[in-house]
Every structure is written in C-alpha cells, then in structure tokens.
Amino acid sequence: MAGEYDTAITVFSPDGRLFQVEYAQEAVKKGSTAVGVRGKNIVVLGVEKKAVAVLQEDRTVRKICVLDDHVAMAFAGLTADARVLMHRARIECQSHRLNVEDPVTIEYITRFIADLQQKYTQGRGRRPFGLSTLIVGFDYDGTPRLYSTDPSGTYHEWKANAIGRQAKTVREYLEKAYTETIYESTHESIKLCIRALLEVVQSGSKNVEIAVMARHKPLKTLSAEEVEKYIAEIEKENEIEAEKKKQAKQIGGTSTTAPTLTTQTSKKE
Amino acid sequence: MALANVLGFKSNNEFDRSLQCQKTDNNIDEFCPTLNIENIAQFITLPPYADPAKYLKMVNEKVDRVKIQFLKGTTTLAFKFRNGVIVAVDSRATAGGFIASGEVKKVIEINPYLLGTMAGGAADCAFWERVLARHCRIYELRNKEKISVAAASKILANMIFEYRGMGLSMGTMIVGWDKRGPGLYMVSDDGERISDNIFSVGSGSIYAYSILDAGYKYEMSTVDAIDLARRAIVHAAHRDAASGNIVRIYHMKETGWEKIEEKDTNDYMYQYRDEKTMNF
Numbered sequence: 001m002a003g004e005y006d007t008a009i010t011v012f013s014p015d016g017r018l019f020q021v022e023y024a025q026e027a028v029k030k031g032s033t034a035v036g037v038r039g040k041n042i043v044v045l046g047v048e049k050k051a052v053a054v055l056q057e058d059r060t061v062r063k064i065c066v067l068d069d070h071v072a073m074a075f076a077g078l079t080a081d082a083r084v085l086m087h088r089a090r091i092e093c094q095s096h097r098l099n100v101e102d103p104v105t106i107e108y109i110t111r112f113i114a115d116l117q118q119k120y121t122q123g124r125g126r127r128p129f130g131l132s133t134l135i136v137g138f139d140y141d142g143t144p145r146l147y148s149t150d151p152s153g154t155y156h157e158w159k160a161n162a163i164g165r166q167a168k169t170v171r172e173y174l175e176k177a178y179t180e181t182i183y184e185s186t187h188e189s190i191k192l193c194i195r196a197l198l199e200v201v202q203s204g205s206k207n208v209e210i211a212v213m214a215r216h217k218p219l220k221t222l223s224a225e226e227v228e229k230y231i232a233e234i235e236k237e238n239e240i241e242a243e244k245k246k247q248a249k250q251i252g253g254t255s256t257t258a259p260t261l262t263t264q265t266s267k268k269e
Numbered sequence: 270m271a272l273a274n275v276l277g278f279k280s281n282n283e284f285d286r287s288l289q290c291q292k293t294d295n296n297i298d299e300f301c302p303t304l305n306i307e308n309i310a311q312f313i314t315l316p317p318y319a320d321p322a323k324y325l326k327m328v329n330e331k332v333d334r335v336k337i338q339f340l341k342g343t344t345t346l347a348f349k350f351r352n353g354v355i356v357a358v359d360s361r362a363t364a365g366g367f368i369a370s371g372e373v374k375k376v377i378e379i380n381p382y383l384l385g386t387m388a389g390g391a392a393d394c395a396f397w398e399r400v401l402a403r404h405c406r407i408y409e410l411r412n413k414e415k416i417s418v419a420a421a422s423k424i425l426a427n428m429i430f431e432y433r434g435m436g437l438s439m440g441t442m443i444v445g446w447d448k449r450g451p452g453l454y455m456v457s458d459d460g461e462r463i464s465d466n467i468f469s470v471g472s473g474s475i476y477a478y479s480i481l482d483a484g485y486k487y488e489m490s491t492v493d494a495i496d497l498a499r500r501a502i503v504h505a506a507h508r509d510a511a512s513g514n515i516v517r518i519y520h521m522k523e524t525g526w527e528k529i530e531e532k533d534t535n536d537y538m539y540q541y542r543d544e545k546t547m548n549f
Contacts, residue, residue, distance in 0.1 A: 099424070107412075
C-alpha cells in the first residue's frame with residue numbers, strides 16, 4: 001500500500017511550482033525550432049532541419065507528422081516522447097471517427113494531447129513528456145486552426161507561434177510582422193513562416209523543412225526548389241528594404257529606428 | 270460495462286464476468302461507499318446466478334418447459350420527411366393478456382433536440398436512454414456543440430452491445446435534428462443500428478407499415494405527415510391486441526421537438542368510420 005503513494009516524481013515546491021514540468025520546458029528549449037502560421041485558406045508548419053551525420057540516411061519530414069487527413073503536428077523537444085504521443089493521438093483520431101462518425105476537430109485532438117501531457121504530471125513514478133507541440137489543420141466546417149501545447153498540459157489557440165530553440169525571438173518577430181494582409185494571402189503566410197524561421201536558422205533550403213495544408217487537401221511538404229524560390233524572394237525584399245533605409249539615412253540624417261532587418265540578415269551571413 | 274463502472278466494479282477476466290470491486294483512490298466517490306463481497310448484498314440485489322448470458326440462454330430455449338419470450342407488445346413509428354421527422358407511439362403496456370397500463374409514455378425526451386422511443390422492456394429503454402442523456406450533455410459541455418444523432422445513437426448501441434445476450438429487450442428509435450439535417454436511427458437489443466427514412470417497431474408494426482408504405486411521400490406537408498402517422502397508429506391499435514389507448518405524436522424540427530397531440534385512438538376510429546376514410 002505504501003508503494004502507491006511515495007513514487008510521485010512531480011510534486012509541488014514550497015513556492016508552488018512544479019519543478020519537473022519546468023525542467024521539461026527546459027528540454028523543449030533545447031529542441032530545434034518549429035514555427036506555425038495560420039492563414040485564411042492555409043496552415044503552415046516550418047521546422048529547423050538539423051544536419052545529419054555523413055553516413056546517416058536523410059529521412060525527410062521527421063519532425064512534422066500527420067495525425068489524420070486534416071490534422072498535422074510539429075513538435076520541439078524529445079523525439080522519442082513525441083513518437084509515443086503521436087501514436088496515441090493517431091489512434092484517438094480514428095477512435096473518434098468510429099464512435100462519432102465525424103473527423104476530430106483540431107480543438108478536440110489538441111485537448112486530448114494536452115490531457116495526456118497533464119496526466120503524466122500527476123502520475124505515479126512517471127515524468128512529464130518533454131515536448132511542446134504545434135497542431136494545425138482544418139475543422140470539417142473549413143475553419144483553419146493552429147494550437148500549441150506544452151509539457152504542463154496547457155493549450156492555447158494561436159494565429160502564429162514558435163516553439164523550441166530561441167522561440168522567444170521568433171515569436172517577437174512574428175508579433176511585429178503578422179498582419180491581416182498576410183492572413184488573407186496563402187503566398188504571404190508561407191513566406192512569413194519561412195522568414196520567421198530564418199531569424200534563427202542559417203539561410204538555405206537544406207536547413208528548413210516547410211509543410212503546408214490547404215482546406216480539404218492533405219499535408220504537402222514543399223520541395224527544396226520551392227523553398228529556395230521563397231528564400232530568394234525574401235532576400236530580394238530584404239535588399240530593397242536595406243536600400244530604402246540607406247537612402248532614408250542619407251536624406252534624413254538621423255536614424256531613430258531600432259536595428260532593422262538588414263543588420264539581422266547580414267549577421268546571419 | 271457501463272452499469273458496473275458506475276458502481277465501481279471491474280472484471281479482471283474478460284471471460285469470467287463475476288463482479289469484483291476494485292475501488293481505488295483514483296475514483297473517490299463520496300456517494301458510493303466502498304463495496305466489497307461482504308457488504309454488497311446491502312446495496313444492490315444481485316441476480317442469484319453468476320453468468321447472466323448462460324442462464325438466460327437456458328430459459329429462452331425451453332429447458333424444462335420454461336420459456337420466457339420477450340415480446341415487444343407495442344406500436345411505435347417514426348419517419349423522415351421534408352420538414353423533419355414525425356414520431357408517433359401508442360400507450361398500452363401488456364403483461365400477457367392483462368393490460369397493465371393505458372397511459373405509458375413511450376417517447377422519451379432525451380433533451381430538447383433528441384427523442385427516443387420505447388419498445389420492449391420499459392425499464393431497459395427508460396434507464397439506458399437516461400444514461401444516453403447524461404453522455405449527450407457531457408459531450409455538449411466538452412465540445413461546445415450539440416451532439417450529432419449519429420454519435421448519440423452509436424453511444425447507445427455500443428452501451429447495449431456490451432450486454433448482448435444478457436436479456437436486454439429494447440427496440441428504440443433515436444430521432445433528432447443536427448448539422449446534417451433530420452436524423453433517424455433504429456437501435457435494438459441485438460446490437461443493430463441502422464438508419465432509414467421509415468421505421469416502425471413492435472407487435473403492431475406490421476399494421477403500421479402497411480398504412481405508412483401506402484401513403485408515404487417525402488415531399489408531404491407537415492399536416493399530411495401527422496395525419497399519416499395518426500392513421501398508422503390507429504390502424505395498429507385496432508388490429509393489434511397489445512397496442513392501443515392513446516396515440517402520442519411528436520414533430521422533430523430544426524429548432525427541436527414539439528409535442529403535437531395525445532388523443533384516444535378509439536375516438537379517432539369512430540371519426541374515420543363516420544368520415545368513411547377507413548373501414549372500421
């Protein structure tokens with residue numbers, strides 16, 4: 001009987017925090033970056049592709065996975081934990097289809113994953129899942145959705161979000177750059193996702209993996225050529241911006257603006 | 270099993286369904302004391318045999334001249350048409366040749382947009398449709414939208430299937446209106462769950478079907494549909510000994526169900542005879 005009560009790992013600290021959950025969030029911060037953007041007719045997921053060893057086979061799309069025809073998930077954190085969670089979520093999607101004769105809503109499957117993550121913060125002898133997820137898709141009434149969960153089991157809906165390494169930087173960029181016009185345009189939404197990722201990742205199509213999902217269509221991973229086209233467009237736009245800023249400086253004299261996009265791109269290269 | 274779960278009983282062995290209480294701290298339920306082998310007899314009356322399925326098989330198959338036949342002495346019907354679904358039932362309850370009651374409510378109002386009909390065991394239908402109402406409400410709270418008729422009927426069918434062969438007797442129709450429009454499913458105790466435009470269940474269904482099949486058109490007006498349903502029940506009440514007394518009619522609309530009427534079938538019989546619209 002005593003064995004049932006003293007094996008809990010996640011217990012409160014004196015000042016009311018769950019240290020195990022916070023340590024799990026640290027593990028997430030070490031994972032490679034993932035960005036999600038919600039547009040009116042498209043949802044985009046972008047992840048940082050880490051370099052693989054020379055002898056290793058390069059398997060594409062390991063970090064972005066499909067949970068059902070209309071739901072996709074990207075994660076940041078422990079890959080093995082993600083595999084287990086993904087497996088359970090896929091079963092739940094089909095179970096829902098069987099019992100309710102309808103595909104899951106994105107909120108439902110997010111709630112399921114979040115509940116599962118929460119359960120492991122209250123379990124006996126179990127540690128929390130060390131990952132945050134970005135879940136995107138379209139409900140069967142056509143509404144695009146983007147949700148994010150974290151190791152504590154909370155979930156929120158977002159217009160655009162980033163998780164993983166340097167997520168704060170990327171999120172701040174997204175807050176500045178996200179506009180209604182971007183929301184309306186498919187092309188701009190994809191470009192925003194790539195731009196956000198390029199804030200923290202070296203420029204080049206071999207370092208990013210982008211997947212998009214349109215309404216009533218399956219998840220599509222953009223090929224390297226398509227990504228290169230977007231990156232070329234972004235770099236051209238950056239150059240034009242840099243030119244404008246240089247001219248403004250020459251004419252105006254004083255420059256009171258904060259560090260611009262130009263300096264950031266030049267830092268990367 | 271649903272009932273066993275509510276009481277906190279778990280059966281370890283899938284094949285041996287004898288009840289073992291396993292209440293742990295995970296589900297502390299202050300309204301239900303910890304039940305065990307010693308005190309169980311105080312709280313619920315267990316049947317005097319371990320395996321209900323095996324016992325009932327014996328009784329059904331006429332061993333020692335004993336045969337319990339579960340008859341569904343009633344007439345219930347429901348059909349979809351262009352303005353929704355019409356549900357009509359009689360109100361007689363019989364025990365063999367004895368009319369136990371003439372005022373049974375055979376339509377169960379699960380919630381303002383779902384109806385269930387009762388045929389077979391009254392207790393079975395009433396109880397399981399109340400459990401269904403609980404599931405529907407929790408679904409609505411969790412998912413912030415009304416449950417679909419397909420899902421509700423599937424929940425009921427799955428619950429019943431767990432008790433298949435153990436003596437449940439229900440032939441119920443689940444009627445509702447959801448995102449996909451009017452919904453009508455028939456769920457029965459052998460685990461069947463089917464959807465169609467016209468259903469009738471009970472010993473008087475054969476008479477009801479003849480009237481329905483003769484006069485049914487999907488494009489009927491509401492008034493005509495109600496009249497058709499009324500005539501079908503009245504005809505069944507006239508010919509079937511186990512159906513009669515009061516006819517109750519409900520109309521399922523997009524905004525929910527509405528009770529149309531509850532009148533005596535005898536009065537209608539005389540009315541139709543005088544009008545010469547039916548040969549009574």
